[in-house]
Amino acid sequence: MELVDKIIKGERAAIAKAITLVESSKDSDQQISRQMISELIKKPGKSIRVGFSGPPGVGKSTFIESFGSYLVSQNYKLGILAIDPSSQITGGSILGDKTRMVEISKNPNTFIRSTPSRGTLGGISMGTREASIILDAAGYDFIFIETVGVGQSEIVASNLVDIFTLIVGPGSGDELQGIKKGITEYADIFIVNKNDGELKMEASKTAADYKSALSYYKKLDELEKQVLLVSAIEQTGMEDVIKTINQIIDQNKLKGIFDERRADQLEYWIEEEVKHIIASDITKRLISKGNIPKYSKKVMKNEMSMYEAVETITNDTLKQ
Amino acid sequence: MNNKLNNGFNTWQKSFEKETKKNFSDSKSETDEGIDIKPVYTKDDLENFSFVESNSLPGQWPYTRGPKASMYTNRPWTIRQYAGFSTAEESNEFYKKNLESGQKGLSVAFDLPTHRGYDSDDDLVMGDVGKAGVAIDTVEDMKILFNNIPLDQMSVSMTMNGAVLPVLASFIVAGEEQGVDRSLLSGTIQNDILKEFMVRNTYIYPPEPSMKIVADIIEFTSKEMPKFNSISISGYHMQEAGADNVLELAYTLADGMEYVRAAISKGLDVDDFAPRLSFFFAIGTDFFMEIAKLRAARTLWAKIMKDFGAKNERSLILRTHCQTSGVSLTEKDPYNNIIRTSYEALSAILGGTQSLHTNSFDEAIALPTDESARIARNTQLILQNETGVTKTVDPLAGSYFVENLTEELSKKAWDIITEIEELGGMTKAVKAGIPKLKIEESATKKQAKVDSGSRVVVGVNKYKNPKEPLVDVRVIDNNRVRDDQIKKIQAIKESRDTKAVDKALTNLTNAAKDETNLLIPCIEAIKLRATVGEVSKALEQVYGRHFAKSLSVSGVYGKHFEGDKEFMKVESKIKEFENVNGRRPRVLVVKMGQDGHDRGAKIVATSFADMGFDVDMGPLFQSPKDVAKDAIENDVHAIGVSTLAAGHKTLVPELMKGLKEIDPKSKIIVFVGGIIPEQDYEFLYENNVSAIFGPGSNIIESAEKVIDLISDNLSKE
Ligand code: B12
Numbered sequence A: 001m002e003l004v005d006k007i008i009k010g011e012r013a014a015i016a017k018a019i020t021l022v023e024s025s026k027d028s029d030q031q032i033s034r035q036m037i038s039e040l041i042k043k044p045g046k047s048i049r050v051g052f053s054g055p056p057g058v059g060k061s062t063f064i065e066s067f068g069s070y071l072v073s074q075n076y077k078l079g080i081l082a083i084d085p086s087s088q089i090t091g092g093s094i095l096g097d098k099t100r101m102v103e104i105s106k107n108p109n110t111f112i113r114s115t116p117s118r119g120t121l122g123g124i125s126m127g128t129r130e131a132s133i134i135l136d137a138a139g140y141d142f143i144f145i146e147t148v149g150v151g152q153s154e155i156v157a158s159n160l161v162d163i164f165t166l167i168v169g170p171g172s173g174d175e176l177q178g179i180k181k182g183i184t185e186y187a188d189i190f191i192v193n194k195n196d197g198e199l200k201m202e203a204s205k206t207a208a209d210y211k212s213a214l215s216y217y218k219k220l221d222e223l224e225k226q227v228l229l230v231s232a233i234e235q236t237g238m239e240d241v242i243k244t245i246n247q248i249i250d251q252n253k254l255k256g257i258f259d260e261r262r263a264d265q266l267e268y269w270i271e272e273e274v275k276h277i278i279a280s281d282i283t284k285r286l287i288s289k290g291n292i293p294k295y296s297k298k299v300m301k302n303e304m305s306m307y308e309a310v311e312t313i314t315n316d317t318l319k320q
Numbered sequence B: 001m002n003n004k005l006n007n008g009f010n011t012w013q014k015s016f017e018k019e020t021k022k023n024f025s026d027s028k029s030e031t032d033e034g035i036d037i038k039p040v041y042t043k044d045d046l047e048n049f050s051f052v053e054s055n056s057l058p059g060q061w062p063y064t065r066g067p068k069a070s071m072y073t074n075r076p077w078t079i080r081q082y083a084g085f086s087t088a089e090e091s092n093e094f095y096k097k098n099l100e101s102g103q104k105g106l107s108v109a110f111d112l113p114t115h116r117g118y119d120s121d122d123d124l125v126m127g128d129v130g131k132a133g134v135a136i137d138t139v140e141d142m143k144i145l146f147n148n149i150p151l152d153q154m155s156v157s158m159t160m161n162g163a164v165l166p167v168l169a170s171f172i173v174a175g176e177e178q179g180v181d182r183s184l185l186s187g188t189i190q191n192d193i194l195k196e197f198m199v200r201n202t203y204i205y206p207p208e209p210s211m212k213i214v215a216d217i218i219e220f221t222s223k224e225m226p227k228f229n230s231i232s233i234s235g236y237h238m239q240e241a242g243a244d245n246v247l248e249l250a251y252t253l254a255d256g257m258e259y260v261r262a263a264i265s266k267g268l269d270v271d272d273f274a275p276r277l278s279f280f281f282a283i284g285t286d287f288f289m290e291i292a293k294l295r296a297a298r299t300l301w302a303k304i305m306k307d308f309g310a311k312n313e314r315s316l317i318l319r320t321h322c323q324t325s326g327v328s329l330t331e332k333d334p335y336n337n338i339i340r341t342s343y344e345a346l347s348a349i350l351g352g353t354q355s356l357h358t359n360s361f362d363e364a365i366a367l368p369t370d371e372s373a374r375i376a377r378n379t380q381l382i383l384q385n386e387t388g389v390t391k392t393v394d395p396l397a398g399s400y401f402v403e404n405l406t407e408e409l410s411k412k413a414w415d416i417i418t419e420i421e422e423l424g425g426m427t428k429a430v431k432a433g434i435p436k437l438k439i440e441e442s443a444t445k446k447q448a449k450v451d452s453g454s455r456v457v458v459g460v461n462k463y464k465n466p467k468e469p470l471v472d473v474r475v476i477d478n479n480r481v482r483d484d485q486i487k488k489i490q491a492i493k494e495s496r497d498t499k500a501v502d503k504a505l506t507n508l509t510n511a512a513k514d515e516t517n518l519l520i521p522c523i524e525a526i527k528l529r530a531t532v533g534e535v536s537k538a539l540e541q542v543y544g545r546h547f548a549k550s551l552s553v554s555g556v557y558g559k560h561f562e563g564d565k566e567f568m569k570v571e572s573k574i575k576e577f578e579n580v581n582g583r584r585p586r587v588l589v590v591k592m593g594q595d596g597h598d599r600g601a602k603i604v605a606t607s608f609a610d611m612g613f614d615v616d617m618g619p620l621f622q623s624p625k626d627v628a629k630d631a632i633e634n635d636v637h638a639i640g641v642s643t644l645a646a647g648h649k650t651l652v653p654e655l656m657k658g659l660k661e662i663d664p665k666s667k668i669i670v671f672v673g674g675i676i677p678e679q680d681y682e683f684l685y686e687n688n689v690s691a692i693f694g695p696g697s698n699i700i701e702s703a704e705k706v707i708d709l710i711s712d713n714l715s716k717e
C-alpha cells in the first residue's frame, strides 16, 4: 500500500490522512483502514505510549507543553493524540488543544492531532488506538494520549497506553481519602506539579502523603508506584519523569508485564468492539421494528405495564 | 405618587394602551444589559435610589454630573484623535497637519510589533510593521515622532500596555533630549494590562509580573511626573470586543480597584496617585445608555475611592477619555458611519467626557485617509462650535429616564463588582478567563441578533445600498516601512556604545529579579540606544512570555436560531456531508502574525461548531508555517484565516507556500475573513483564496458557502 510506505517514511500528510481513515465512519474508509492497519502492525516501531490525566487546573496542559519541549530538546520524536470531549448537543466541537501547546506544536519533531470525541468515548478511542499504531510505525518515540477531565475517559485512556500518569497539584493530598484502590491500578506514576516558589513546601508534603497512601494500597506483587515532583512552569523535574518512565518500561518488559498489559488491553478492545457492533446492530433492529412507540402507547393507556412492554420488546428484538 | 399625578398617569396609560393595542406592562423593551426600558418614565422613577443622588451638583459628590463645576462652559472637551501609521516621519507629518486643523491633543497608535515588544527586524513580525500603527524601535524614532511638537505644551496620550516600559522610557528620554524635563510632560500612558489579557491581546509577560510593571509606572509617575496620567483604565476595548455596557462598566471599575491595590502595595498613599488615574470608555449606538454609563461610572468610582480611604477630593473624581464605537461602523454603505459617529459623539458629550476620539467612516475598511480623518475631526468641531451643547452643564440631569437608567446601571454593575471582589479580585478572575468568556458570550449574542435580523443595522441586514461606493483607502507598504526601520536600527546599532548597552540590559534583567522600580534601569538602557525589542527581551529572560489558553463559549449562537430555517438547512447539509464523507467538515480557524483581534475568529468558531462543524481553534500569533503544520496534521478540509490588522497580503501567500512545502498535493482550501479592502480581493483570489468574508458577513450564509466549497473541492478528487 502506497500510504503505508509514506507513513513509514514519516510523511506528515500521509500520517494525517491515515488517522482520518481510522477515525472515519464511512465503510469504504474502514476497509482501507483495516488493510492499512494490518500492514502497519507488521512493521512496528518502538514507541512508548504514555497517558496523562488529571483534574482541571492542576497544570496538565502546561506540563505536557513543558515535558514535551524537554523531550524534543533531547531529540525524541513526539506524537500527541488529544481526545477532546468538548462536543456539544449539536455534535460539532471546538478543538482548542493547539492553544495549549503553542511551543511544541511548532517543532518539526512533533505531530499533534486532536480528535473530537462526539460524546461516544468508546468509538473514538478505538480510532485513537489505531492512530497510535500509525504514529508508532511512523517512528515516533513517544506517543502522548491526553484525555481531558477524569472518570470514564480515564479508564478508557489507561487501556490505550503502556504507562499511565496522573497529574495532581500541591494540596491535593486532602483528596487522598477519595482515592480508591481503583485509581492506583490505572496510574503508574503520580506527578505532583507546581513544585515551585511558595508552593514548594506544600508540594513536597503532598508528594509524601501520596507515597504513604500508595504504599498502603500496594498489592504484594506490584511495583512501587512512583511519586514525582515537578514544576511545569520552571521546567524542573523533567529528567526524573523521563528516567522514571524508561525505568518502569524496562522493568515491565523484563518481567513480562509490558506484554501482559498489551494483551489485556487487546482483550478489552476486542470485547468493547464486539459489544459495540452487537449493540449498534441491535439498536438498528430495535428502531426499524418500531416497537418502542407502539408499546409505550399501550403502557400510556394502561393496557400493559412497563415491565411487560420491556420484556415483549426485548424478546421480539432478539428473536431471529 | 400624589393623587393628581396618579390620575394623570392612569389616563396616560389608557391612551397608550389604546394607541399601541398592548398592555403597558408588556411594553418594555429589554436592552443587551438585561435592563427593561419602559415606554415612559415619571417622577416616581427617581425614588429609592441607592447610588444616584438626585439633587447633586456638577463637580460635587458623588460627581454624577461631572468632574468639574463648569464643565464645557469654561473649556470644551479635548479633541484627541487616535492615530499612527507607517514610520515616525510620516506619523509626525500627519500629527502636525491635524494640529493645524483644530485638533488639540495627540494620541499615538503604535504598530503591533512595538506593542508586543518586537523590533521591526524580527522574523515574527514580517507582515505587521507600520501596518496598524507607527513603528517605534528606538528613542530616535520617538524623537522623530515629536519633531517640532513641543512636549512641554502638547499633551500626549499613548496607547501602550505590553511594552509600556521601553515606550514610556523612550518618551521621557525624547522629552529630555528635546530639552523638556520629565516633570513638565503631560499626557497619559494606557498602562492597563488586565484588559489586555481579557480582550486587547497585546500582553507580553504573564499576569503577575505585568501587574508589578503597572505598579512601577504608577509609582514612578506619581513621584516624578506630576502632570502625567499614570494609567488609562479602559473599558473601551471590552465594549469593542462585545461586552454590553454593564460588563464594560463593572470590569473597568473592578480593574481600577485592582490597580489601586497594586499601587498601595508599593507603599504609596492613595492620595499620592489616585488623582492621576484616568479612564477610557467606548460610546456605542445605544444613545441614552451610553450617557448613563458615564454618569454611573463617576458615581461608582467616587464611592469606591471613598472606601479606599481617599481624602483628597481629586482622588474621588473619575476623569475619562471616550472613543466612539468602531464596531458599530460598517464596511457596507460606509457613509452611514458619519451619521452613526455623530450620534455617538453627542452621547459622549452629554455624558460629560473630558476628551473624545471620533472614528472615520472608513473604519471597517482600513486606517483613515487624510480626508476621512478630516470629517471625523470636524464632527467634533461642529459639535463644539455650532450646536450649543457646550453652554449648559449636564443638560440631562433631572431627566426621569436618564437618572433612572444611571441608577439601574450602577446597581447592576455594583453587583458584578461585588461578585468579583468576593472571588478575590480582577487579576484572579482574569487568570481564570471568566471575564473574557462572558464578553465573548455577549459578543456572540449580538452577532446572532444581527444575523437573524432581530437587530437592524442599516445598510447591512436591511435597507442595503444597491450601489456600494468604492472608497479610497490608505495603503501602507509594510515592506518599505520594514526596510526603512531595519536600516535605522542597523545604523543605531553601529554607532552606539555596545558594551554600555549590554551592561544596561544586564542591569535591567537583574532588576527584574528583585523589587527595583524597572522604569529607572529602563530609562538608562533606552538613553544608550537599546531597542524596544532588546529591553523587552531582557525582561522576558526573567518573566517569560505569556501564552493565553483559549476557552470557548458554546451553544450561545445556536440557541438563538432554534427552529430557524436557514440554520437548519446548514445543519442538514453538514449531516449529509458526514454521511458521505465519514466525518464532519473540519475547519481550522486561525489568527496569524501579531494581529490580536480575536472577536470575529471566536464568534465564527463557536457559531460554526453550533452548526455542526468540527472547528480547530489556533492560538493567537501563529506564523503561517505553524498554521500549515497544524492544518495538515489535523487533516482539516479548510483553513479560515481571520485577519483584521492588514497583514493579509504578506501572511496569506506565506500560508499557501507553507502548505505546499509540507504537502505539495495539499487539497486544503483557504478562505479569508475580516478587514479586507475591496482593492485587495483580486490579489487574494490570485493567491488561490477560495472565498472572502468581509465585515458584516452573515455567519449562517458564510457557513453554507464554506460547506459548499468544501464539498465541491472534495468532489474534484
Ligand atoms: C473590535 C476592534 C478592536 C478591538 C478588538 C477586540 C478583540 N478582542 O477582537 C480592540 C479595541 C481591542 C482593537 C484594538 C486594536 N485595533 Co481594532 N478594530 C476593531 C473593529 C472596530 C471591529 C472588529 C470586530 O471585532 N468586528 C466584529 C467582528 C464580529 O467582525 P469581523 O472580525 O470583521 O468578522 C466578521 C467578518 O469579517 C467575517 N470573518 C472574520 N473572520 C472570519 C473567519 C472565518 C473563518 C469566516 C468564515 C468569516 C470571518 O465574519 C465575521 C462575522 O460577520 C475594527 C474596525 C471594524 N469596524 O471592523 C478595528 C480595526 C480592525 N482595528 C484596527 C487597529 C489598527 C487596532 C489596533 C492595532 C490599534 C493600535 N494601533 O493599537 C489595536 C490592537 C489590537 C490587536 N491586538 O491586534 C484597524 C486595523 C487597520 C487595518 N486593517 O488597516 C481597524 C480596521 C480600525 C481602523 N480602521 O483603524 N480593535
Ligand SMILES: Nc1nc2c(ncn2[C@@H]2O[C@H](COP(=O)(O)OP(=O)(O)O)[C@@H](O)[C@H]2O)c(=O)[nH]1
Residues within 6 Å of the ligand: A054, A055, A056, A057, A058, A059, A060, A061, A062, A063, A193, A194, A195, A196, A199, A230, A231, A232, A233, A234, B431, B549
Ligand atoms: N506555580 C505553578 N503554576 C502552574 C504550573 N503549571 C501550571 N500552573 C498554573 O496552573 C494553572 C492551570 O494550568 P493548566 O495547564 O491550564 O491546567 P489544566 O487545566 O490541568 O490543563 C495555570 O494558571 C498555570 O499557570 C507550575 O508548574 N507551577
